Amino acid sequence: MANCKYEWPAAGDRRLIGKSISRIDGPAKSSGRAKYSLDINLPGMLFAKSVNCPYAHVRIKSIDTSAAEKMPGVKAVRVIMGVGKEVQWAGDQVAAVSAVSEEIAEDAARAVKVEYEQLPFLVNEADFDKDKTAGRTRQAAELKVGDPDKAFSDPDVVTHEGHYGIPVITHCCLEPHGHVTEWMGPQSLRTFSSTQGVSAMPAQFAEALNIPANNVQTICRYIGGGFGSKFQMDAWGLASAQMAKDAGKPVKYLLERAEELETAGCRPSGFARVKVGAKKDGTLVAWESDCWGTGGPTPSGVLPIPYVLDIPNRIRRHTFILANIGPARAWRAPNHPQAALLTMTPIDDLAAKLNMDPLQLLMKNADLASEGRGKVYREELQKVAEMSEWSKYWHPRGDKTPGHIKRGLGVSIHTWGGRGHAGNCLVTIQPDGSVTAELGSQDLGTGTRTVIAIVAAETLGLPVEAIRVKIGDSHYPFDGPSGGSTTVGGVSASTRRAAVDARDQLFAAVAPGLGVPADQLEAVDGKIQAKGDASKSLTWKQACRKLGVKTVQAHGKNPGQCMLGSSGVGGAMVADVSVDTETGLVKINRMAVAQDCGLIIDMKTAESQCYGAMIMGICYSLFEEKIMDNITGRMLNPNMEFYKLAGIGDIGELKVHMMTGPGYDERGVIGLGEPPVISPGAAISNAVANAIGVRVPTLPVTPEKVLAALAKGGMA
């Protein structure tokens, strides 16, 4: 018996929680009937297009919109960056036009004349050229623990030094950023926003437009990807609402593909010179790193290296480079994929120097992980070793089998927080038995809707289909934004609390009739019955009918009473690759991940997060880079031919194991979106080094870089 009434049911009592359940909005999505913001068509709606700045760093001298305004079909024109404003990256929106068709809007955008004053720019930071970056660096506070100098000078310590890096990439959400806005009255706005924060969006519009926040309604039933880049209203959101007001018509303003890639978010780069030292038995003792990177013209986050392993003597210095490359935005597990690469690849090189199996080296040092997570890492490393047949396929550096195809394995570990966010859920039970759960939340494709339905259904003893989940509308109770793997923890807890209270109200209503005290009732299999005595029972419908004209409503909050979730997960991943030493092509044979995330609500969508994260990881490990041109200052690949993503044939065989059961379940719900996307870069880079015997120092591991590394040779 639970000590606290909201606690999750014990393992044996869970009918739905932890099972593999298909997402409830799957049919809407796979049939093409789900409406995304880009799909919203309103009567009389206008289409907006941007005037994009073609230069990386300029000041606006003049803007002439008169020709555009005169074009037939053009209904509104707005300057976004006025005269005198400094544009900090190419592609930025200088002005926008709205017209009756997309084609006319494109013509009108081209008719806007802008004069620019050229300013010096920097768009590449990989080589950290001191001259070029003069005046464009900021130093983060140095972090020093123990005495690294002394530790490195110990004659028994073996050290490795190297240079590693991971470039700027973009989010490349398939649905671009943007909104459809519609004025419902002089002071009242409705937005269909492609956003990760439905409840937080009205306040942004309200403040910018100087109208009451309560007069703004934001709707986002479906969103085509966000990955951390879609929290803001953004300049285009404001311009959309302004043009809608000017024209007296709804305006659809979502970005074009090129501007999406150029202006809607950068994952900051990370490059580092690293020195790492261990005793001959592999015990890590010392770390020193000089790291730099850019995410745009303002400082972004410091990379937390050494990552996961708190090596006892360590020093890290971090330099922000301020480049004209676009705005830094949170990208799934901010700073962690970079930190994992910059930590796990030098450690792998050190293992090679020590003639040690890197997986064993991580096992040995697992207790350096914070929060006493060493045991979890050992269990997970053990598990991925089995899944990837590590002992069969791993070999010391350099596949010595004849031929030009070389196979190798690499490993990495990762961590994330993932505590549930603050939010509210309203559960309503109607006298006819219908049930709704309402939250101002959003489902990014992670399974939020399904998780809410499962929790409510489990609590009320109903099938999943009996719950109508209403999310994606700011008129529902406030829920936090979806970022940092916080959503499932948040909505599962608020829904559980609301559903338990709603159920208890129903118990109280039917208890007298059943002649059973309310606290001796249970809701199972679509019935309300005396605990352990099915002879005293009502069907769900009969029970609800007893409500008469009353409706049961209960409000659940997170955080709140009872521990329903916690924070802090591990995770271990192995990559198995084959490298063609003649073409330099890397092929993924297999990826395996062992991942914990506390109590799992829906096994199917949880596993999907891991499969998807590994695939996204393959993308940034082998293909993705925001390639910037030093001469024009522009992105050279603002399209999907050359901003490459993996295809269905590029992913190999994927294996996922979720850590569940004692030791995991009792931690409650913890988020999962971020953790499995962290390790692929390091695991794949390490696998390539294991295959060909030399390190390709930076991601993405392209054929060109593989061939260059092979030509250069390297550590034996």
Add this chain to the structure above:
Amino acid sequence: MKQKKEKLLSGKKEADGLTRRDFLKGAGVAVSGSILVGEAQAEANPAEGSAQVQGPGEVPVTLRVNGETRRLNLEPRVTLLDALRDRLDLTGAKKVCDRATCGACTMLMDDRPVYGCTVLAIEAQGHEVTTIEHFSKGGKLHPMMSAFVEHDAQQCGFCTPGFVMACIAFLKTHPNPTMEEVEKGLGGNLCRCGTYWGIRHAVLDAAKAMSAEAEGGLIHG
């Protein structure tokens, strides 16, 4: 250059086995419809075997979509995708790259898969256009859609309708595909959330379900 080489080496093919190049040639449009203006319009319609210049203003266009005749007035440069999405509110096909790279706009033209962003609406005249909406008419999901749900072959779902269409078209020419054929044949669609693992299994499963249905005389779609 290097990307081009990789792409060729990774064997990206259209759903019906054509290379992207063949596809573009076949469609008679070498660049995105949305930037076809001025002189390019003259070249936009060679597939009809006519040298007649249309536009630049709106022209009457008659489309056959999901078995219905739809009459519109459109500028000749309007793509089939934009015509369907902006004018007919058929928004299942998504606009993502708008230039024949991602497959999110995949639809059928006379049973062949095409990228709707790379066909002009005027070119689609005289052809039967079938969009994703057709395959769940009356609320009954096509077996491919059910397989996508069952295998969780979708996350955000934005690539999904295009993928479902590519898969349906692919099974028409490969009713019993091998995994290798799936990997090659569906290389013309991209997903950002990383749902390929589920898609692979969905396609193989749907193939089985559909051949079983066909044997039972219930040919769908």
